[in-house]
Amino acid sequence: MILLPIPGPAADSARRRPAVPGDRSGSDRGASPVELAIVAPLIILLLFLAIQIAAVFLARSAALSAAQEAVSAQRAYQAPPGAGLAKGNAFLTHTGDWLSAGAVDEAAAEADEVAFTVTGRALSVIPGVTFPVSQTAHGTVERFTVDAG
Template sequence: MALELSMVVPLAFLMLFALIQGGLYFHGRSVAHHAAQQALDAQRAYNAAPGAGQTAARDFLARMGGSLSGASVQVEDNGNQVSVEVQGSVINLVPGWDGHIDQRVQAPKEKFRQ
């Protein structure tokens, strides 16, 4: 009985931590996507100030309480198209698993036409 438990318990813990790790990964992915969307919406607005997207993403990530560690935000605005990329990492509970997250969104810049 003790031998069977000594084999099953570590496997059960590994499965439990893998399940929790999956939840952390998908939460982090959602946070990164929403931060990128916030930056995109701020930067593509008509007459948006330079750096508005970067500020919006940073504010959103700060409100999320550190869900992504080492988060970086790159905003590219070429005048017609805005693209935003948010990268970061989530907490790692499973040994050997890479918790890096990379989300990218893009949309055309808003223009006023008469």
């Protein structure tokens, strides 16, 4: 024989949790959506901040790489004038949009040294805010010398 529970007040009280002294679980109803509404904008702000920081570092890396490419091209043995500028600008055109309005400039250098500075703006996730980027690379010009020994 199978016994089925009889619905009624006795069955309802048996389904409820026993009361624990100090338990106020009934007063916390709806707390999770409110907490989420307070915390969600902060989480989204931190996410955008992390993306912006990564974009600035990628733009700095692209600028430094373009400056190093320009220095490497210009310091080569008997490199024609302007070889570094051409190589640096070609590098910037192929790097993508991490560095917008990027420009390669030949910095003032001595006769046996060459230096290039790349300036531009990092990609911005925040409208109306710009992050300027500037990186410089230096190198010694290669020359053929004869050892007088």
